[in-house]
Amino acid sequence: MKKRSVTIKDVARKAGVGVGTVSRVINNSPHVNQRTKEHVLKVIQELGYMPNPHARRLSSGHTKIITTIFPQMVGEFHQLLLSGIDEIFEKEGYTSFVYPLYSENRYKFVRESSDFVLGTDGVIIDALNVDRLLQQYIPKNVPVVSVEFDSEKYDSVIIDNFYGGMIAGDYLSNFEGDIYVITHRRKSKLESTVFEERVNGFIESIEKKGRTIEKIFEIELDWLEAFNVAKEIFTRSNKVIIFTTTDYFAFPVIEFTRIKGLVPQKNFHLCGFDNLTLSNILNITTIKQPIVEMGKSAGELLLRRIKGFTRKKQTVAFKPEIIIRET
Amino acid sequence: MKKRSVTIKDVARKAGVGVGTVSRVINNSPHVNQRTKEHVLKVIQELGYMPNPHARRLSSGHTKIITTIFPQMVGEFHQLLLSGIDEIFEKEGYTSFVYPLYSENRYKFVRESSDFVLGTDGVIIDALNVDRLLQQYIPKNVPVVSVEFDSEKYDSVIIDNFYGGMIAGDYLSNFEGDIYVITHRRKSKLESTVFEERVNGFIESIEKKGRTIEKIFEIELDWLEAFNVAKEIFTRSNKVIIFTTTDYFAFPVIEFTRIKGLVPQKNFHLCGFDNLTLSNILNITTIKQPIVEMGKSAGELLLRRIKGFTRKKQTVAFKPEIIIRET
């Protein structure tokens, strides 16, 4: 049905050369006479020739594209991670697509369609239980790297979330007040366990200091719910210490305190996690992860696999640090 | 270098059938004997066979994948738009990749690499001057649909931003005070002109009412900058009316008023644009766009093109509406 598009053969014929030569020209091979090159290029222009990427990929064996799989597409974390990945891959002539898993159908697609993973040179998967996600079939020739989850099979780049929780605990236990935690409970076994690890590190630190936690709130990744939890917390205690396992939960807390005229250091202490831009603006103490660095590291691991270096599974771990600000 | 993976031939040989039969099995053709089908499936299992997507695409001519190009990957707008698109395409067995253009390099890649656009069955491009973006080469067999920009060449789905600005003006001109606008100035000709249209509609309405605009601030998409503008505005006037061409700018304004104890309706009036979740939570009056509907509409247009219905360029326009809340 599609109207036949112009192929390498058409170009070769019109230019009076072999298809091999045309191929060398479009691939920028150095072994082509400058004159013939220019001539071929002109014919390509005239004909409006564009190489068929599928044919190209079938015979060359690569796509020069990688795919990154994220659980969501909201927030700046992913863009930062991606720019780290870009930094490594762009100089190799690669670029990357993103495939966000915000719906059931998208999960299903990844799990069931082998084309998906195989249609690209490599995959970076963020914050998901990769081993479970890909257990159905094992992509053989397509390398994958896991970020924010320590895979059993694949190279992984992780952040020490337990440690992050600990340093949050070390900081907050300096102060007096009732200690609360606001965190997210994962809904599926496919989600990674970062939030749990952060909470566990926090608990460990708090217990070491001989303090106790008043209550742990487990909620959805939802602003309003966090806001309501803040309301409840400040009703229960008037000297409050809060650890939120992500800055997203810290924002509504701050929002609530401002509405009520509560002041940091005096009425409450707060430590978030992620160091998002907004945390900086709102002056919230938080735990910072080197996101771009993590992206670069993931990119390097994947690139090495793509280039065929085989060695055993490797995991790179980063340490978070605390950024102490107004709260 | 890559270790040879198992192909359709290996399966055919081991199963004692022709490759055609294997092909029919993996493509779920109804014209296969149930018994042979099961047998082939078993062999596929044993061998761990996975069809090569490139070969498949080369001979079938389609990928069952579309790509969506967004200027950024931050915020909820894109995820909503995408879920509208998904709704149309998923029932046809398609899924979509996203390619965010947050960096110079990514712009370059789209403009220069034909593989990119051709490697997929269709393209939806959001909030970009498509005609300029793709002027270098015209994708012949790959349909494209433009969203939030009325293309001269391609099917487009747009929102009437001028009208949106007008109804914001109609609303805000009910009140007394000095009128200010906070908007974004596009940096490149590739960006779409939505913000300008919103401002123009607003101006038209305001002038019709015989009012004047005190000042129009053109800033980056930056929270802090908007915050500082808010500070300046409230220094200049004590009865303030603000139209922000996106809710992102409304948030810091609200933040500022809360810090200063300024109250809506009394000290100021504010109307944003986009109706993001946060606007709902912060109770901000804003202009709402039917984002999911727009995504569905874009999906339908693209699907028709992919299926080969040819007709002349079509543009679907949606009307925004005002959501009046506390401000």
Next chain:
DNA sequence: CTGAAAGCGCTTACAG
């Protein structure tokens, strides 16, 4: 229902 074969449009040794 099924097999043999042509064809999809490239890349890449190979021989010159």
Next chain:
DNA sequence: CTGAAAGCGCTTACAG
């Protein structure tokens, strides 16, 4: 530097 040809791994009429 360049052309002819094999090969990449599928799909799809075609003939049975």
